[in-house]
Amino acid sequence: MTLDREMGFRQMRAEGPCIDAVDVHAFQVPTDGPGGKEQDGTLEWDSTTMVLVRVHAGGRTGLGYTYGDVSVASFVASKLVPVVKGQRAGSPSTLWQRMGEQIRNAGRPGVGAMAVSAVDVALWDLKARLLDLPLLQLLPAYHDRVPVYGSGGFTNYPLGRLTDQLGGWVEQGIPRVKLKTSRNPDADPQRLSAARKVVGDQTEVFTDANGALGRKEALYWAHRFHDEWDVRWFEEPVSSGDLEGLRQVRDRGPLRLEVAAGEYAFTSRDFVNLVEGRAVDCLQADVTRCGGITGVLEVAGLSAARDLDLSGHCAPSVSAHAFCAVRRLRHLEYFHDHVRCERLVFDGTLSPAGGALRPDTGRPGLGLDVKWSDAEPYRVYGARPA
Numbered sequence: 001m002t003l004d005r006e007m008g009f010r011q012m013r014a015e016g017p018c019i020d021a022v023d024v025h026a027f028q029v030p031t032d033g034p035g036g037k038e039q040d041g042t043l044e045w046d047s048t049t050m051v052l053v054r055v056h057a058g059g060r061t062g063l064g065y066t067y068g069d070v071s072v073a074s075f076v077a078s079k080l081v082p083v084v085k086g087q088r089a090g091s092p093s094t095l096w097q098r099m100g101e102q103i104r105n106a107g108r109p110g111v112g113a114m115a116v117s118a119v120d121v122a123l124w125d126l127k128a129r130l131l132d133l134p135l136l137q138l139l140p141a142y143h144d145r146v147p148v149y150g151s152g153g154f155t156n157y158p159l160g161r162l163t164d165q166l167g168g169w170v171e172q173g174i175p176r177v178k179l180k181t182s183r184n185p186d187a188d189p190q191r192l193s194a195a196r197k198v199v200g201d202q203t204e205v206f207t208d209a210n211g212a213l214g215r216k217e218a219l220y221w222a223h224r225f226h227d228e229w230d231v232r233w234f235e236e237p238v239s240s241g242d243l244e245g246l247r248q249v250r251d252r253g254p255l256r257l258e259v260a261a262g263e264y265a266f267t268s269r270d271f272v273n274l275v276e277g278r279a280v281d282c283l284q285a286d287v288t289r290c291g292g293i294t295g296v297l298e299v300a301g302l303s304a305a306r307d308l309d310l311s312g313h314c315a316p317s318v319s320a321h322a323f324c325a326v327r328r329l330r331h332l333e334y335f336h337d338h339v340r341c342e343r344l345v346f347d348g349t350l351s352p353a354g355g356a357l358r359p360d361t362g363r364p365g366l367g368l369d370v371k372w373s374d375a376e377p378y379r380v381y382g383a384r385p386a
Helices: 003-014 071-084 092-102 111-130 159-171 185-199 215-229 243-252 268-276 292-305 316-325 336-345 372-378
Strands: 019-030 047-057 060-067 146-152 176-180 204-208 233-235 258-261 282-285 309-312 329-335 379-381
Touching: 019 071, 019 336, 019 372, 047 071, 047 111, 047 336, 060 111, 071 092, 071 111, 092 111, 092 292, 111 292, 146 159, 146 204, 146 316, 146 336, 159 176, 159 185, 176 185, 185 204, 185 215, 215 233, 215 243, 243 258, 243 268, 268 282, 268 292, 282 292, 292 309, 292 316, 309 316, 316 329, 316 336, 329 336, 336 372, 372 379
Parallel strands: 146 176, 146 329, 176 204, 204 233, 233 258, 258 282, 282 309, 309 329
Antiparallel strands: 019 047, 019 379, 047 060
């Protein structure tokens, strides 16, 4: 790093230019599942909504996003834009703390946490762009790439669609795949047999019940998944709010079957509860729900201190950078719906190579640019920039 660049970095870290504008957008992208719908163990949906935030300072623009209802966009505009506009861009974590204080009475978990996440990611992206650095190099990175697992396998997929999707990920060199289960448990044996046959014995097969099962049902299926199809990962066998149920499946299930949860953890306390409750073998965190980049860094410290691996949940274009800063990194969910949305909205998205996503160090920030013309037909909030 040159002396001028080092001085610029120190100045930016100290203060940075003032944020002069923030704009908020939302795009609703229909699913491509059978009949226009997708299903998991507990939910059916027909679209995925991305809430996009752009933060402007010093002639540069940072972007961040989350996935949720369009109401998240309104929350950002009403509660968070006034917090960050006019403030210095050099300290995203300071603004993260102020945003958390601002939303205390409006509701911190759920919509509030997702709104903060989108803005926080945009602030980190902006800071990296102002320094002309890829975000990876601005963070305390332990890795230069993030292993991924292919994720989709929705419960309403016919067998042909299921096997084509899972087999396609294996052909791309992804050595682990996940399918949704437990909406109709009687159908799962056929689905798992088809999945195992198409991916072969060397590919890891994960399952995700999305909290659809009761405690005893979950234990029953944990043993069957493991013994009959060599499943090693059982995500949310019961509701992620049922810490005792998760612990029971973890303690009484097969020793080589890991229980995972954390994608619906919004605050640091949510993660502490999962860890102190001995509820999981591997912790999960979603950068677009847990407070953005700053939130992931907090969770990463917790996972390292408790000797637990941390797995990234979805949003691959952000997570590929954020989870390089996780010391106890396991892998990242390469989720079908989010891959589709991000490729539609952004230029600069990453594709797996050797079973991992590697951030592009030749582009500043997240390396993303909005493809406004492609995204415009899906707009449900905000206006296209002039």
